[in-house]
Amino acid sequence: MAIPRAPVGELLRDWRRRRRLSQLDLSVGTGVSTRHLSFVETGRSRPSPDLILRLAEHLDVPLADRNALLLAGGYAPAHSAHGLDGPELAPVREAVRQVLHAHGPFPAVLVDQHWHLVEANAAVALFTAGSAAHLLVEPVNVLRLSLHPDGMAPRIRNLGQWRAHLLHRLREQVAATADAGLADLYDELRGYPGGEDRPAADDPAGTVAVPLRYRYGDQDLAFLGTTTVFGTPLDVTVAGLAVEAFLPADRATAATLRRLADDGGVEG
Template identity: 70%
Template sequence: MTISTRHGRPVGELLRDWRQTRGMSQLDLSIEAGVSTRHLSFVETGRSRPSPELLLRLAEHLEMPLAERNTMLLAGGYAPAYPRHELSDPELAPVRAAVRQILDGHSPYPALLVDQHWHLVDANPAVDLFTMDAQPHLLTRPINVLRLSLHPDGLAPRIVNLPEWRAHLLKRLHQQAATTNDPVLYDLHEELRGYPGGDVDTTPASDALSRVLVPLRYRHCDQELSFVSTTTLFGTPRDVTVAGLAVEAFFPADSATTQALRARAAS
């Protein structure tokens, strides 16, 4: 008998879709997960009901997001294995404390916390450098930081290297959508692609920084500020909410930016 989700998708169909998304054959997955190809085939066609242990093992080798592992367990008739707490819940107090320490400790440079769909969750005061001139409709919650960055009413007019920065963000978002198979991210990618931004200059970079990574060059008042960015994730999440969190931190890429941000914080 075929095992189905509440939405009518069988567990075997979900498993097959994720296997194909990862570009794996049944033989590839069966070898990695230590299960016979015949049994895997029976699971995908609904002829065999997998145990929750097998589903979790297959999901691990397919590197499925925790939320999708829960979906597959539900499709198989089992309870979810991973909780989904609100960030404000007592259980996530250590997470909040760690994030707060990162954000506060990064001042006077901008740092922000985003969820799996790039919605702004928290930020330090220095982030107002990027939001102070944005139109109100982009600052209505939930605030999507990628939309805020590339929209003509947001940061885009002040990004000196907009074509380069835009291409970087779009590539990163597309990779994230492909990895998570998340339709929300695919839709966001299509939306952002429609914003103006110009073509990337294919001429080799003339400065040392741009030959190493893509900087954010941002115009503030009459000064051009230059940043490099990093992304911090929780290394061992077992909660769906925590697994989707990321801290985006911006570091000054030159002494002039360092001085400008410290002077701004002091004033």
């Protein structure tokens, strides 16, 4: 990890402003005096690593950026960043694979913090079937695959609604992380065609969550998505992982997916 060029005080001030907090708000939340916070932000006082981490935790700074704050302050990183294929994260890989397998015959994927596909169960072939080969070259970005005209988009029946949902999620993620790569992805996806769409008045799934309505062959399928993250990550890589799983929103979809699994899977 490269040492940030900006002083740690400036970086902390940027995170505070990004979270729309005043120095008084941060002082009340952390027990650090506003005078000391001002000295830290202006560089008149060098914060200890414990203070940096206390402020970063209250500001909900991502683990990777907490490491960057420590480096900017002249300290060693506090959080490891192991490769997902390394032996240290073998228990994580095994746990996630069990979750993905258990979710079958319904689709589920593991993605990293930039929405790159890491793992998937067999049922995800339902979504990738019919997509252009260039969208399936590793690393596969699942948001690009979903909204690209050569990907899933032509088969998403409520594309405008689903597109708005995904862009909202990504926009919130950009605001929370200040990640330039995610910001570039948001700009790219926003340029894809999609159109406006409203859920049908008689759509029961649309009354509780945004459904994914997907056309497979001559059948209309309906899904509700769920997101699962690790509750207490200490590793940067693990903190960025999420399982995106899709549950059938009606009995017909559930029956179709079970039948496809019994028949040997999805046809290309």
